[in-house]
Amino acid sequence: MAASFTLRGALLSVSRLRCRTPGPPAGAAGLRFVCNAGPEERRAGIIESTEEYRFVERLIPPSRVPAPPRHAGVTPSGWSPPADSPPPLPYVIRRSRMHNIPVYTDLTNGSRKMTLIRKVEGDIWALEKDVKEFLKEVTGKELPTQVNEVTMTLKVKGHFDGELKQWLTSKGF
């Protein structure tokens, strides 16, 4: 994000520019708007307001991911919220910090396709069994899988991110 808009920087630089009040000495050349009025008159010529501050607050980028609003079912973009209570299974798959299902595809060496399920908690071997059964119904083949107990991830050979995401949302994760 280093090269993208830094609105706060622009705002502060704008306000710092305007803050340089044109004061005497009169030898301040180059200032188009030098006003020779005294400091009291200058301060009286300023209006203070707090109603428009909400426009400034809208410009400040939030530092945390906002919680999604309540939806009853699938949204038009295809995102569906997790179930209110976790399903009664021996494992749990948490959502990512952007509230999405943590299923990702990987392509290495130009042709090695893999699907990765991250953020698994609980009994990962039961999840592996369920995933193998589900993919056997979908494809008809026994697909090789790899369980990593240290990072609690599951890798499956082949690209199945669409099917696995739909299956996990139907389970309620």
Add this chain to the structure above:
Amino acid sequence: MSVPKKPGGKALEVLQNLPRITLANLRPEPGSKQREKKRGRGQHGGNRSGRGHKGERQRGTRPRLGFEGGQTPFYLVIPKYGYNEGHSRRPQYQPLSLKRLQYLIDLGRVDPTQPIDLTQLVNARGVTVQPLKRDYGVQLVDEGADIFAAKINIEVQRASEGAIAAIERNGGGFSSSPSRSSCAGSLSQRECCQGRIWSHITQIAENRGYLADPEKIRQARLALAQKYGYILPDISKDELYHMLSMRKDVRQIFFGLAPGWVVNMPEKKILKPTDEKLLKYYSS
């Protein structure tokens, strides 16, 4: 090896009960590391050392890449043409699909009850604009026009016709204008507004430009509704009509704020000048 007490914890149990891992205890999986072939040694690496038999191949005197034995090579036969000439000076617009916009609205990152601007999209991390890479703003792409269902007031720099149709079909407001912050560096604002670079975008009603005639915009909306086959909803009867019809002033960069105002962030106050010389300067 130790017997695991509960399923799913084998590796951690093993790690906890075995002695400390050091460099002396580690060994690669048998079969994972293959020995490299040393050239010039042994029956298979020696003799001609993989260079072939005589000629330029073995002697290492092959001509340069692209040489075709004297025939005019391919890269010289084809004539030059300026396809990429000036590519680094062309304006670029970061694409934003309607599918992604709908996703951002559904997840609450973009607020549809307020006018959506380039700053709102960047704050929501919906798009990443790089002004140093000649990005002049955002363009709307009509991927996802069929699933788009949100009533919004959006202002971007460019949009395809299908995207404008999808927004207006759902009763929203659309306008296009150059991003004032990007053109401030290269040209002054007045040259920007009147320049030939953007006049074909900003003054045309089909793009809903901010300098276009409102009557022509109204006719263009009706024409687009007929072309894409939907009934144009009447937004003047909508409760959010005031928000949907909010448009920025020609020289305004941020909604609701005017140049010359000083923002006091710790006390959350805005100080506005009243001297008419200052006001004249800031509105020039």
